[in-house]
Amino acid sequence: MKxxxxxxxxxxxxxxxxxxxxxxxxxxxxxxxxxxRNYRNEGGxxxxxxxxxxxxxxxxxxxxxxxxxx
Numbered sequence: 001m002k003x004x005x006x007x008x009x010x011x012x013x014x015x016x017x018x019x020x021x022x023x024x025x026x027x028x029x030x031x032x033x034x035x036x037r038n039y040r041n042e043g044g045x046x047x048x049x050x051x052x053x054x055x056x057x058x059x060x061x062x063x064x065x066x067x068x069x070x
Contacts, residue, residue, distance in 0.1 A: 010059040013052045028053040039063055 015032075019025035032053045039046040044063040050056035 005062065005064040007060075007062045009061070010052065011057070013059060016052050019053075025053075032059075035061075040066070 016025070016028055019028040029051070032051045035048070036046045043066050045066050047062040047064065048060055051059045053059075
């Protein structure tokens, strides 16, 4: 049986660290916003309520498979 969803949580983010180090952290939330589109392009739907870039304690990802329409 194929897995229809997956979940994972990050408590550290390399992109956040790079944004802080290079003094351009204001762009990091824009990169996070691209996650939804990237997962959708690969057939998934991203459900996320927290991101490190928004000041939360983690980034929580839950991705479900998009049902194909025939």
